[in-house]
Amino acid sequence: MRFLAPQPVSIGKILDASFKLYRASFSKLLVFMLISASFQVIFGLLQMWLYKDQAQSPNLPLIIYNEHPVLMICVLLISSIITFTLHVAIIYRINNLEHQQQDSIADALSFGFRKTPRLFLGYFLYILAVMIGTLLLIIPGIILMLSLSFFLYFVVLDSLKAYASLRASHRLIWGNWWRTLGVYTAPGVIMIVLIFSLGGIIGLVTGGNIFVTQGISNFVMAFITPYFFTLGYVQFHDLKLRKSGSDLEARLNN
Secondary structure, three states, rough: OOOOOOOOHHHHHHHHHHHHHHHHHHHHHHHHHHHHHHHHHHHHHHHHHHOHOOOOOHHHHHHHHOOHHHHHHHHHHHHHHHHHHHHHHHHHHHHHHHHOOOHHHHHHHHHHHHHHHHHHHHHHHHHHHHHHHHHHHOOHHHHHHOOOHHHHHHHOOOOOOOHHHHHHHHHHHOOOOOHHHHHHHHHHHHHHHHHHHHHHHHHHOOOOOOOHHHHHHHHHHHHHHHHHHHHHHHHHHHHHHHOOOOOHHHHHHH
């Protein structure tokens, strides 16, 4: 079964296709969700063990970094490698499902690990561009935050290098910036409300224990994040059709 439309579609149909694709690929992505969730739990337990007496301090992340800078840098590096590998593996398997190509978990993880260096550089350039844009007039930073965000799909699906993928992402979204924002608005609002509500409930139950609250929130996010990669995958395809002229063709045929 194919989920991507042969011509540009409405925002509603993009959301519908993304949900159907996520549901169809859930079993293929479940192991990556569990790996991500398990890492979050282990990291949270480690923090609880080291800083159980400061669990309610709002400055806890700064305290941990000041006391163990080398450890935190190592954890951040390992976390980034795992995260980037899983993100690429998720998109890899979604794309293979859409094109009815066989793969395995090992294939996906191997492919993801090979793409990690490009993602490191890509995310660094992405953050740098958004920061510079924000420092200038704020608005350019907001624009770049979205227009450069599809570089991941160009790295994974088109094998572009970091800088080229950022430029390609900007060209792809330019002219459809508001439309792309509209695609992400409803799911994004739902996710924010869910996470804040869950965090509030957990905070009340645990007495404000930052480790438990953050740990459970991150655990839930491990299962939500793949949906947004699926949504981005469908939107990426739709934007490419629009840039290729399929949008004009569809209008003329109608």
